[in-house]
Amino acid sequence: MSLPDDISGSLADWMIEQRWFASKAREVASVNVLHEVALSEDPQLSLALVEARFHAGTHELYQLLPGERDGARALAELLGAEASIDGVAFHGGLTPSGEIHSMGAEQSNSSIVFGEQQVLKVFRRVEPGDNPELEMLRFLSERGFANVASLTGWYEYSGELMDATLGVLQEFIPESRDGWQLALDDPLGLLARIGELGEATGRMHSALASDSTNPAFAPEPSPESLSLLTATIDEQIEGVFLDLPQDDRVAPIAGRGEEVRDRLQLLSHVAVGGRLIRNHGDFHLGQTMLTDERWIILDFEGEPARPLRERRRKRSALRDVAGMLRSLAYAASASELLRGVPAPENWEQRARSEYLDAYLGAVEPFLLPAGQMATEKLLAIFELEKAVYELRYELNNRPDWVPIPVAGLVRLLDEEVTPA
């Protein structure tokens, strides 16, 4: 699956089959091209904003880039020229040189690498407003935060339909290893460097909280945030358990929805404190790369299944930390599931505590709730939220992986909670 889009047969059939098409579980009533811009004639390339309409009358918008095989070269030229065509504006520099190739498609986007120097990420689902990836990369790049691939450009649409970010261009990091693959291929190697990742995460949060004059990033207190969060997670738990299939894989938690909700209630009896800040939003090992020198943190889009405005929300920094802890649990289970080899003994426990210790040592303390117990409880709330999200995701997308979030939930249920 590579860019430009090679659409064969019916547009609707083609689109529904794409990995980035978000609403696979819903029935599509029709697919319509709402806006089309000819970006280049030779090589031929155009941009189409396409609407998928669902039976209830709601809809989603997607970006397609249909064109000839080497149409990607046109994209490079447009970015290099800072072109502006019919509401589509390109920003930032790119001198097209060297080889152009597509990278494997992700859940919500497609990427093209230009001359092993820069990578363009094309967002597929189009929503109004600034994409968090652009905001976050710009913010962190401006502050010289070393653990990201710097922002070098972007392109956007501004027209009758909406204003939206369509893609971001950033530095390409060659010679690096994906954090998730590393955990599977060389778990002990990962363990040796996991502390560095914890430290980088802490510094990332401190950097994100460092500008109180920028309303999109200024840290905020929010007395209601915990109650709103708890209420939201509670609804999510109820929703997942309402739809839980009768299946051996979910047997350990079947009928335990109320127990999970009670656990949430118990955890939420915690003193409020700390700050709400912009955060990564979908932090896991697959969003990291390790070079010889440093960890690189990628993909600041947030969880693709959530609406853009929710992904831009400020939240406790611990939400990212919980995401990484859940990812370590995934890696430990995946080793068995994918490779047939169990993870090294106590691997997850050791990775967890090294990561956490390094994180707590690096992050600005005022961002977290006061006291270790409050921090642990809030962390557990976010792990619970994440596990519930994972459960829904795996049920819809990867039934074989369902046992991982199930085990995560069981563990959270079995843990002792110190009453407040």
Added chain:
Amino acid sequence: MNPSGRWFESDPLWFKTAVFYEIHLRGFFDGTGDGHGDFRGLTEKLDYLRWLGIDCIWLLPMYDSPGRDGGYDIGDFYAVHDDYGTIDDVRTFIDAAHERGMRVIADLVMNHTSIDHAWFQEARSGGRGSSNPKRKWYVWSDDPTRYAGARIIFIDSETSNWTWDDQAGAYYWHRFFHHQPDLNYDNPEVQQAMLDVLRFWLDLGLDGFRLDAVPYLFEREGTNCENLEESHAFLKRVRATIDAEYPDRVLLAEANQWPTDVVEYFGDGDECHMAFHFPVMPRMFMAVRREEAAPILEILAQTPHIPANCQWGLFLRNHDELTLEMVTDEERDYMYAEYAKDPRMKLNLGIRRRLAPLLDNGRDEIELMTAILFSLPGSPLLYYGDEIAMGDNVYLGDRDGVRTPMQWTGDRNGGFSRADFAQLYAPPLMDPVYGYQAVNVEAQLRTPTSLLRWLQRFITLRKEHPVFGLGTFEALVPDNPKIFASIRTYEDDVVLCVHNLARSAQAVELDLSRYAGRRPVEMFGRSRFPKVGELPYLLTLAPRGFFWFRLDEDQGR
């Protein structure tokens, strides 16, 4: 540039599927600690409103005002009341709301100003026959019997629509309080000045206006001076101006009139986008008390069709009295007897109480009324505090009893303000049933079975189905008169809503033969019910219970 602003998809019909939330700024949240709610406080609470699922915030008047009529007596259209903050605070608030996907509309009083307004001060100056150009911005007469066909609206406090002004040496015209002189819309300068006021606020980012008291803009001898052709012509001019300069904004008309008159305010889809449906609301209260659907069915039958780009605004309660102007005398007596047992609860032609006390704090009744409201063709407007079943204080004057501080927590001042109790603009409710210790947002957020949590789920559900805002509406009339049922259809979505108005369990047979073969799926719990066949579909409902179903094409699964 997208006409709807940076954080929205362009959608000229956004208001048709929106859930509105009406806020009395003074009573919502005090962000500065002076005892009055303000824009800073409201901005802090936006995450709460987003969580609840609100699409559009409707603000009561926030303009500079001497405050003799809750801000509906505007002293300066270009300034915010000191208690509420500054124009910069308003801008920050609107930006923050937009960023969260919520739009903002505000009340605008076009009909009149306060006597304190600089325009009126200039107009009255210079003695009898003054040539000051502002004199002609208001309506004057030497004869207080002109326009005798116009009724007096605030019958409890005003005796005439004319008041003598010593300074001007003439009577001035006012349809509301005597301190609110009507602007003279026959003067083109006034029309222009008001269009400029609209532009100022739209430039600031406002998404529209709730236009207060629109039926009274013009006066003509020999008429009742309401709903005149000239008023409609001016509103069409306002609409044309907004469409040309500010697309995706909304005009919501407040015209407390019969639906056949109100519908005129939609024009041919070229006047107001929305108008309140006033008469449906008292009839819902009648229906639940009489335990029969007839009052609702009757008023819906009398409601004309409206242009496709327009929408009714529907509400159970708002900041005013529950108005009984649009009911018969007999119906009014019935309403007073049932809902205003204490004479203090009456005001003008209405009842000044909140939703929960009107329904004796019955949770089932509140849910039932909300469900009926949400099922009707229109956009629902919720009144702040009703989502947690706040009460009222009939001992406060005028309509202040339904405008007490929002109850956020069980802490001091109900979490509304950090000021001293004595500094608060009004005391929060403290009685054992409705007081802030018992009824507050924090406690209800923590309780999964609370009204607040239920409403949040219900709003989410309604928003997943544009059918409620965009679909056709067809009332079903089953043999059982205690059942209010309807079918809504939009694109492929078919929804059946069945409500039991009775205090007792009821069975009902519905003729759904047109949908034979479809499978009702209950929308809250997603339970699948038996397929619809050719025979009447039998349902049993709990006392004051209701069911909402999707009628799905059955795939044989």
